[in-house]
Amino acid sequence: MATIASTVQTAAADAKLLRFALKQDAVGSGANGVVYVLAAAIFGEMFGLPAAFLYPVGAFLVxxxxxxxxxxxxPTVNTAAVIVVMAVNIAWVAASVELLVAGWFPLTGLGTALVIAQAVVVAGFTALQYAGLRKSG
Structure with missing residues (x-):
């Protein structure tokens, strides 16, 4: 019985970094999503992004x-689900780079800074999730 309890505690402790990374990603994604949905027109002008683009992106983020x-x-973090999350994050970073390189939208300087900053933050979340997954696995 003590061995089982010890194993469960160890697994929970090992997943601490992974849970932290997932929660931080959730807070950042959710906050951006809510702002995009509620202020798409204002943010669109500020960043050079169409509101019609920000609404669905915001809804997705929420x-x-x-x-x-x-x-x-x-109780147990699903490894396959975390891998999907990391794949979505990597796709976000790749799409951000493509958005900048291809010039999909007439971004303002602030818009370019936003796209770069978000890509860096998302890459950071992904690195933390990967580290947490390795530590807990």
């Missing part, structure tokens, strides 16, 4: 954030 919180709150 749903993504909820999924991250759910994943982080489970």
């Amino acid at each position: 749903v993504f954030a909820a999924a991250l919180l759910l994943l982080a709150s489970r």
Whole structure:
């Protein structure tokens, strides 16, 4: 019995970094999503992004954030789900680079800074999630 309890405590402690990374990603994604949905027209002008682009991106981020919180709150963090989260984050970073390189939108200087900053932060979340996954696995 003591061995089982010890193993469960160790697994929970090992997942601490992973849960932290998932929750931080959720907070950042959710906050951005809410702002994009509520202020798409204002932010669109500031950043050079169409409101019609920011609304669905914001809605996606809100749903993504909820999924991250759910994943982080489970008694056992699902490895496959974390890999999907990391893949989505990597796709976000790649799309950010493509958005800048291809010039999809007439970004303002502030818009360019936003895209770069978000890509760096998302890459950081992904690195933390990967580290947490390795430590807990």
